[in-house]
Amino acid sequence: MELVADANGTSLSGSYSVKDGVNAIGQMANGYYIDLAWYGMAGVMEGGSYYMKGEEKMYIREGDGTITIADNAGTLTITGNNLGILNLEALISSGGATWSVSETPGSLNITDATQL
Numbered sequence: 001m002e003l004v005a006d007a008n009g010t011s012l013s014g015s016y017s018v019k020d021g022v023n024a025i026g027q028m029a030n031g032y033y034i035d036l037a038w039y040g041m042a043g044v045m046e047g048g049s050y051y052m053k054g055e056e057k058m059y060i061r062e063g064d065g066t067i068t069i070a071d072n073a074g075t076l077t078i079t080g081n082n083l084g085i086l087n088l089e090a091l092i093s094s095g096g097a098t099w100s101v102s103e104t105p106g107s108l109n110i111t112d113a114t115q116l
Helices: 089-093
Strands: 014-018 028-030 030-036 044-047 050-053 056-061 066-072 075-085 106-111
Touching: 030 050, 030 056, 030 089, 056 106
Parallel strands: 014 028
Antiparallel strands: 014 066, 030 044, 050 056, 056 075, 066 075, 075 106
């Protein structure tokens, strides 16, 4: 996840809204998937904010959802509901022209996350 936290903060605790073009504390960057073949090159670029649902990456997009992080001495709990999730199937089938959000919102509940 790519987020903007307070440079002087002592933890990541807080609520983060997902935005396209983050520029303020409390924002998290959109997730993205770009097949470079759409531009005549080889490879794939992907990143921003996403979570894993089994083997599938769920790219979080701007919308009504909020991600909340609770930091308990370096052990994080990350939750989110009503998250906009990139409709990857529509994006790929349109050759990169259709950046839409899936009809079914995503959610996540990650507990006991620590730094590797």
